[in-house]
Amino acid sequence: MDHCSSCVVRNRAICSSLDAGGVNALGKIGRHHRLVPGQTLIWEGEDSTVVANVIDGVLKLSTSLSDGREQIVGVVYPSDFIGRPFGARAQHNVTALTDAHVCTFSSSDFDRFAREHPELEHKLLDRTLSELDRTRRWLLLLGRMTASEKLANFLLDMSERIAPSGCKTEAPLDSFDIPFGRQQIADILGLTIETVSRRLNDFKAQKIIAVPTRRRIEILNRAALSDIAATPNR
Amino acid sequence: MDHCSSCVVRNRAICSSLDAGGVNALGKIGRHHRLVPGQTLIWEGEDSTVVANVIDGVLKLSTSLSDGREQIVGVVYPSDFIGRPFGARAQHNVTALTDAHVCTFSSSDFDRFAREHPELEHKLLDRTLSELDRTRRWLLLLGRMTASEKLANFLLDMSERIAPSGCKTEAPLDSFDIPFGRQQIADILGLTIETVSRRLNDFKAQKIIAVPTRRRIEILNRAALSDIAATPNR
DNA sequence: CGACAGATTGACGAAAGTCAATTACGGTGG
DNA sequence: CCACCGTAATTGACTTTCGTCAATCTGTCG
Numbered sequence: 001m002d003h004c005s006s007c008v009v010r011n012r013a014i015c016s017s018l019d020a021g022g023v024n025a026l027g028k029i030g031r032h033h034r035l036v037p038g039q040t041l042i043w044e045g046e047d048s049t050v051v052a053n054v055i056d057g058v059l060k061l062s063t064s065l066s067d068g069r070e071q072i073v074g075v076v077y078p079s080d081f082i083g084r085p086f087g088a089r090a091q092h093n094v095t096a097l098t099d100a101h102v103c104t105f106s107s108s109d110f111d112r113f114a115r116e117h118p119e120l121e122h123k124l125l126d127r128t129l130s131e132l133d134r135t136r137r138w139l140l141l142l143g144r145m146t147a148s149e150k151l152a153n154f155l156l157d158m159s160e161r162i163a164p165s166g167c168k169t170e171a172p173l174d175s176f177d178i179p180f181g182r183q184q185i186a187d188i189l190g191l192t193i194e195t196v197s198r199r200l201n202d203f204k205a206q207k208i209i210a211v212p213t214r215r216r217i218e219i220l221n222r223a224a225l226s227d228i229a230a231t232p233n234r
Numbered sequence: 235m236d237h238c239s240s241c242v243v244r245n246r247a248i249c250s251s252l253d254a255g256g257v258n259a260l261g262k263i264g265r266h267h268r269l270v271p272g273q274t275l276i277w278e279g280e281d282s283t284v285v286a287n288v289i290d291g292v293l294k295l296s297t298s299l300s301d302g303r304e305q306i307v308g309v310v311y312p313s314d315f316i317g318r319p320f321g322a323r324a325q326h327n328v329t330a331l332t333d334a335h336v337c338t339f340s341s342s343d344f345d346r347f348a349r350e351h352p353e354l355e356h357k358l359l360d361r362t363l364s365e366l367d368r369t370r371r372w373l374l375l376l377g378r379m380t381a382s383e384k385l386a387n388f389l390l391d392m393s394e395r396i397a398p399s400g401c402k403t404e405a406p407l408d409s410f411d412i413p414f415g416r417q418q419i420a421d422i423l424g425l426t427i428e429t430v431s432r433r434l435n436d437f438k439a440q441k442i443i444a445v446p447t448r449r450r451i452e453i454l455n456r457a458a459l460s461d462i463a464a465t466p467n468r
Numbered sequence: 469c470g471a472c473a474g475a476t477t478g479a480c481g482a483a484a485g486t487c488a489a490t491t492a493c494g495g496t497g498g
Numbered sequence: 499c500c501a502c503c504g505t506a507a508t509t510g511a512c513t514t515t516c517g518t519c520a521a522t523c524t525g526t527c528g
Contacts, residue, residue, distance in 0.1 A: 118352035143424025190377025
């Protein structure tokens, strides 16, 4: 880990809680890895031996049942943290969806480092609390929403989280590529690919969205989409 | 907060990370509250002003849609921690299901205290990571399981988490009271009360469980129940 | 002994899943 | 640059599961 100081996520990842000396020390125990789409970094149930920072790319967290049913339980982007520090067993798979760069640490190294750096643990705690809130909101989507509501929320969520490289705006984009195929959308929303396809076509027919290519979405009528996405009670 | 040293959760709540002096200092900023069933401690969307430890009782975390659909996103037991420290807005309601005792702290007091006590933050981080893992497993249940599978998992989960006062065994109980009505079971599992009732009766007809009273469950055939609860792939 | 909320049961409908066939996209090689 | 191929996505017909609505039952508590 030679160039932490020039790392693109230096100021956004948990590293941002550390001063130059701390980052340097952390860098010494980290290793840079490249992942290709479909490559799995952590397997569910294995003794958790690595944690990591995402530098570039998109990865999914997933769990599955023995008959093959799969649920995606999280999607991570650059600057996000991966893995379960402090000795517990990995509870889900971590798999690259795109080409990805990650900065890995052995669990034991990271645990030791974290315990010596309260500022890092604080940052990680804050992130984990936010991720927990986000995941709990997802429970509402999976447990209580219809297919159309799920998709509307998904598209709005994507438009807020996807920022194509080179574009610095913070505002939600009306036109973007999603890093998921239909099966993955289905696995995120707890649906089948057929239902995803049908509801997406409903939106297309109503001119709420356009789908110029398989992976591109254009939101033509954001108000209508927000309307379909059942508003949480707050 | 006079008697932290005699608190029943002193050695299980996050307080267990503190020495006598620390607990004493924390006790000074905490206030003891009694809650009655149905009483709400925190409302979703309000500016988060309190966090708390559960001393006794069971509480639910829930979110709802404007049309009344509700999803329970968490259930907390004695020694569990409630709330979102470090300034974010409350994302869900916290409501007592039984008579309950909690030990509350103003967010700002707690935040300040936590930042001065890395051991406390570490403990909280470890718990939050575990809770995140648990919540993510719930996503699989809501997104990919049938009503029967959901109920089987729910019953097994309950049998492991419920320990009636006075009983010190760690083994799962085959006979226990659940602190939920049918509507709440439905809100946990993303079902309707009718479906809960029907599937429960299926289990009864198969002699897998008995339901001597509304709130009591007796597991007659744990193996069959585990069999229905689709096994995660690990 | 009622009365009421909570739970069960039944009949029906709607939403999403399943299975199968077809189409379209996107990458490859001629 | 175009034709071809394989994968992914769409579409259609049908089934299943769960939800909805309404009636009935039951146990809890005054």
